Amino acid sequence: MNWDLVIFYYLAFAMVISSILGVLSNNPIYTVLLVLVMIVHQAFLLLTLGSEFLTAIQIIVYAGAILVLFLFVVYLINLRKETTRSIFVRRCSLALIIFLIFFGMFFTNLMLVFRNKPFIQAYLPFNFNExxxxxxxxxxxxxxxxxxxxxxxxxxxxxAVLGSVFLIRKVKSINN
Amino acid sequence: MGITLNFSVIFTEIIFILISSLIFLTDKFIKNKNYSFYIAFITLIVGIFLALFTPFGNFTYAYQNDFSSSILKLFVLFGAILITLISYNYLQHFKALNYGEYYGLILFSLVGSFIMLSAMDLLTIYLGLELMSFPVYFLIALNYAYNKTSLEGSLKYFLMGSLGSLFILIGLGLVYYFIGTFTLPEISHKLIEESINNKILLLAFIFFLGGFSIKLSFVPFHMWAPDAYESAPVPITSFIASIMKFTAMATLVKIILIGFNPLKVQIGELLIPIILLTILIGNIMAIKQDNIIRMLAYSSIAHAGYAGLGLISGNYAGYSFSIFYMLVYLIMTIGIFSVLVFLANYKKDLLNIPNMAGLSKNYPFISFLILIFMFSLAGVPPTAGFMAKFYVFLFLIKAKYIWVALLAILFSVIGAYPYLRVLKVIYMDEKDISFEYKYGITFLIPVCLTAFLVIILGVYPQVLTNIIYKTIYLYVNLFFYPQ
Incomplete structure (x- = not known):
């Protein structure tokens, strides 16, 4: 058994599932926590590629700083539950059919190509042992x-920072 | 070859970033807001000299300043100068928009467009695209003072833009997985030398095309355009329609020409349905519109399609003429939008086409200008729009795609209706309208210059087409057969 592959698949599937659950969840706090789960898994994925520094940065900056800020925002504006509207759900079936057709085409094409190539192959621009x-x-x-x-x-x-600060200032001055 | 960090090559971008940061810093302390127009205008004039005199060379592998990028930058700067002039004209009447940051954001967006035009690296092209579009999202939302739906338009554009970024990043991932590099020359060398499966790189290119389609408003991704165009301030609409599209088209040509050159025939075949649908949908949807800005939004979708016809032909002349088409479209759009700015300044409801009835009786000069630009947009002979369409169709036919050219000509006949309808309402319907007005110099310069260019290019386009064609030709030759 190839343990590298097992670890990779575990990390990849955990990332995908936690991000899907994070999008689907109605409670903003759960969403933030699920994104946290995704980011920790991503950090360990970087660790398997051999870059300890990026792992540390990922956990310190994203998990430690940015998500805490998100949590503060969620607590400050007191979002209990997301207000939902049914506008996107109306044509859900049609969208699903189109999505499945394109996804199928994309995946069959990808599979044809990947048949001759190993799945996991990372191009690192440098050699660690050097x-x-x-x-x-x-x-x-x-x-x-x-x-x-x-x-x-x-x-x-x-x-991004300048523009959003400027926009908030302007909208406030218009509303007053 | 070592890595060169030659800062004199990126001097133009550095100057632009410093000056726009200066505008953001000092705006709080200066009462008379027109100062930033003068700063921006002087910066753009200086930018022309900088674009002419910066030394050619590389900054790392990512950035290359050469004659092709310099010439394209000069065209962009020409458009930007006209847009700042009509912005000044517009902001005198819409005081709530008159902030220094308006011009600062335009300068930031221009930096992004310069980076795209001289990037030699897919990653840098992506970052330049983001840098070019981020300020525009804010500029659209700025119109909140006069049009409450501007936030909706801005958010729509932002969401579509982030979708495009996702597509481009997936394409980047595929390219890096199979080739192991981002730089355009290495991609084409690897494609020529090694027998890499071409299908997957075609897939990667489709993702790139998806990202660029959003900026160029090709068909599956065109739905943001009318909302964003309608809700933006009018000069910003012309900025989105002219400069951003010109830059995106020139960069797409560069990606195909340098990076994916061995695949250019397959790419051309791939583009046929997209381009034809773009022209058809843009023209048909334009028929129903009553708001002239919405009509021009749909027409800009169609015009991006016409320019894309040059990409189908798959030869260098076709590519250079799709850049020429975009340049002519830049001139036409800035002209028609500067007339619309004049109308919006003095009587806002004239932007609805039925209200324009009888404009020609009291305002012959304005009506004549609208006539010139509408003829040019429709492609009537003595104007530049005709010559641009003619060259694009010519090289399509030379590349043996006669049925595509025939269909496109048929669609362009449909597309003549919305422009001629405006002229019919102006010249043939009877109604009295009168409003006070004053021709300012910031109105007369862009309008007269663009009208003059539209007619001159329609009669004698040879100079400009030669410049663009020879630039592309020499560029390819020097690139594939270096000393």
């Missing part, structure tokens, strides 16, 4: 090869 720890490699790639992308992500986050 040099220092993965922190060294990540820093090297982030600030050298992918410097431009790193900076662009910074600008995108800046715009």
């Amino acid at each position: 040099k220092a720890s993965d922190v060294w490699w990540i820093a090297n790639y982030l600030f050298k090869n992918y410097l431009l992308q790193f900076e662009i992500i910074g600008v995108i986050l800046l715009i």
Whole structure:
């Protein structure tokens, strides 16, 4: 038995199921907790790829900081239960049929291709045994090869923050 | 080849980001809000010089400044200057929008478009797309002061945009899984050298196409367009329709031309039903619309389809003419929207087509401008719209897709109706309307310039088509046969 495969499948299925349950749940607190479950599993998936640093970052930043913020928001605005409307459910069957057709086409195509290729194969741009720890490699790639992308992500986050603060200020001044 | 961190290559982007951050910082302290227009205008003029004089070269593997990207950037900057002018004109009458951040967000969006135009890397293209569209979501929602449905339009666009991001990321994952790299030249080299299963890369390209379809409003993903266009401030509508579509089309051409070059014939066959449906649905839905902005939204769907016809033909001339079509469409849209800004400023209900009846009696100049732009949008001969359509159809026929060209011509005959209906209402219906107005210089410059260009390009398009065609041709030659 290949234990790598078993662990991978466990982590992958747990992630998929917890995220589906998180979307379906009506209680916002459950949703946040299920997303937490998903993120912890994702962190362990990164661990199986051999990057301890990313695992630590995932747990500290996402599970430790961002989800706690979400929980605060949920408690602050006192969301007990999501208000639902039936607008999306009306054409549910038609949407399901179209979804199944496309999903089937996509999956058969994918299966045909994957038949000749091993399922799990990670392209890491570096070799772990070659040099220092993965922190060294990540820093090297982030600030050298992918410097431009790193900076662009910074600008995108800046715009998201600036824009939403500006929008809230404006909408408030209009309502007053 | 080592990695070069040559900061002088990305100087334009750095300047734009710094100046728009400056606008965001100082906006609270300055009472007269028109200052930010002057800052943005001067920045764009400086940007033209920067685009002309920045050295060619690479910044890591992700970014390459070369003659093709410089020329495309110049076209984008030309459109952006006209849009800031009509924005100034619009914001004088709609004071609640007159904030410095308006121009700051436009500059941020332009940075995203520059990054897309000179990115050599699928990841950077994706990030540039996000950077280009994020400010626009906020700019649409900004219209909340005058139109309460703008939040709905903005949210719809945002949700569709995030769906597109998902598609692009799945495509990225497939490409990285099978090829192990993101950069466009390496993808095409791997495709030529190794016998990788082409089917899966075609699937990856379909996902990319899904992401770009949302920005270009190709057919399965066109439903956001009318709502977002209608609820946005009018200059921002022209920004979405012109600059964002031009950038997305140029980038899509670059992806096919450099990255997926060995697959370009299959990609062309794949695009046929999408493009034909886009033209048909855009034209048919435009017939029923009474609101002129909604009508132009559907027409912009159809025009993206016409530009996409160049991608079907699968040769370099066809690609360059789909960029040319997008450029002509950019000029036409900015022209017609600057006339609409004038109408919205002085009499808002003139944006409904039946209310325009009898406009020609008291306002011949405005009616004549609408006539020029509507003829150009419909594709009537002495205007640029005709030449653009002519070239696209010509190269489609040369590539042996005669039935596609015939169907597209048939659909474009249907598509002439909504434009001619506007002219019929203006020139033939009898009704008295009168309103006070004043021609400002910020109205006259964009309108006269675009009308002049529409007519000149309709009579003598050779200069511009040569520039674009030779750029693409040299680009491909230098890329595939380097020194």
